[in-house]
Amino acid sequence: MFSGEGETVLKKISAVVLGGLMVTAMAACGGDGGAGSGSGNDDGTITLGFAQVGAESGWRTANTKSVQDSAKEAGIDLKFSDAQQKQENQIKAIRTYITQKVDVIAFSPVVESGWDTVLREAKDAKIPVILTDRAIDSPDKTLYKTFIGSDFVLEGKKAGEWLVTEYQGKTEPVNIVELQGTTGSAPANDRKSGFADVIKADPKFKVVASQTGEFTRAKGKEVMEAFLKANKDIDVLYAHNDDMGLGAIEAIEGAGLKPGVDIKIITVDAVKDGMQALADGKINFIVECSPLLGPQLMDLVKKVVAGETVPERVVTEETTFNQEQAKAALPNRQY
Amino acid sequence: MANVVRHRFFWPLLMLVVLLASNLIFTPDFFAVDVRQGHLYGSLVDIVRFGAPLILVSLGMTLVIATGGIDLSVGSVVAICGALACLRISELGDQNSVVGVLMAVGLALGLALLLGAWNGLLVAQVGIQPIIATLILMVAGRGLAQLITDGQIITVNSSPYKLIGGGYWLTVPFSILVALLVFGLALLLTRRTALGLLIESVGGNAEASRLAGIHARRIIFTGYVFAAFCAGVAGLMISSNVSSADGNNAGLWIELDAILAVVIGGTSLAGGRFSLGGTVLGALIIQTLTTTIYTIGIPPETTLLFKALVVTVVCLLQSPAFRAKVFGRRRKPPLPQPDREQPTKVEVPA
Known part of the structure; x- marks a missing residue:
């Protein structure tokens, strides 16, 4: 019994130490030259922390690429993390973004539930959260600003x-x-x-x-x-x-x-x-x-940072294809 | 009759027949096999065709388990081999070139042998527990497969490659021929030579076997290499069947199905006793169960529960201790005390 408790305490301590180390390491990586972590707040460029699910399919890869490309185009400093389909990795990434004081956090939740604690931390730190592509299951709708994704x-x-x-x-x-x-x-x-x-x-x-x-x-x-x-x-x-x-x-x-x-x-x-x-x-x-929601996401990020109100639900721009339309669209298909 | 019932294949075989027969209620022509598009066509053909990869993986698993080990990494090896072969073929100028496809297949199988050697090294030489040693490759291997495919699904369009898992040779599915060939070779090597005895001896007690002059480490090592080779061939089949490699999903959880097939087949998880024929039966039961679920239309939400129930029944029927408790009483003379309640009659599931 006692040794069991000792073990859990030890585990907790080591987890905290390890977590701390990781945060420091990631913060060190994130701060590229001069201003250090969270530089976005100082020089006017927006910093976006994006926690991706992982590379699970071609669709997801296209989604990642769209976010990365449109961030570059919009002049937004993107901090990207890959959760490898694991919720704990995603929570870790979000916590890191909070410590780094990014301007906006966006993520595609791996699963629907279990996000309340970490999102409340973000809310307490006054960092707006945008859900992309997948929804979360939480009664508290104030935990995130908006949800962009397919219907x-x-x-x-x-x-x-x-x-x-x-x-x-x-x-x-x-x-x-x-x-x-x-x-x-x-x-x-x-x-x-x-x-x-x-x-x-x-x-x-x-x-x-x-x-x-x-x-x-x-x-x-x-x-x-x-x-x-x-x-x-x-x-x-x-x-x-x-x-x-x-x-x-x-x-x-x-x-x-x-x-x-x-x-x-x-x-x-x-x-x-x-x-x-x-x-x-x-x-x-x-x-x-469509996985190509990057441009729409960047628009939302800018609006959220500027303090404009955004709709609670944004549907990705999508269409349908019949055989003729497919022939026309095929040469330009990215994914 | 009693001899038939006591044969170790009796119960798994009975389950297989019951499962197959239960399809007849919903699909009267379930057993019908005809020739369509120049090849055999029917539900039974589907069962052996889609079951072939599982049979292969399970055969490899049987020998590993017989040595007292276990190989959790086979699913990842399936994904890696399929991914590598498809990647090489997709890079070919002419995807239908037989030489190019053979090179890709050879490369993938070579990698499988290497991965098996890695597992064997960790278990036999370094002495890591098999479940931990192979867990490493199970987790890391998926990552490797994703690295090869770059997280994408690689589609190939190659008719020679298609033959391995989705093609037919003289109207018979090629994949089942490959599985039969491996089964025959494994049977020949283990039962017509002393190898099977040596494997069982090592599985029973590796140290005692070593002291008796058996190269226990070498036998264990070979077991893992064989398991990875079988998984590699299965990986080629799975990716060839759909002409594409999916690093994330190919062979996902196949290790669990394989272990189940081995257990249903009557191989002891403690090692020291194995039955290749039983394993093939076990794999066929699992595939029949899957096909049955699709054919009779069990809702997807309850599929897992249904599977669990059937597997529980199969495992209970397989257990001599359980059978003795439930069915054994009928054969025994009446109990001495007349006031004790009569043994309850247990219905044998039809």
């Missing part, structure tokens, strides 16, 4: 609306299979409910099977293979991201069917590989979920 429900609705227009005037039943994202994740939940909301108005649309493909090509293919065997008559595939759709295309081709013709395919994201498949006619419709 996943709207994405699902756009997908549903295309389907409704596509099958307008037809009466025979439309059998839909759905490849969901990672179970429990916000994009999976919202893209599913948005889509369901739109198609439920017409009873001819029937979701005959819906399983998670975990946002990956491998799982998308595996699940689609099973769908094809269990359901003889599939008209439409709705995949919550391009990658699952791309996996499913291989499964459909393996079954001797033509993706995009025999089975119509709707996906979300619009990454390069997905756009290529759309341009090739293998996908019918893609709802964009």
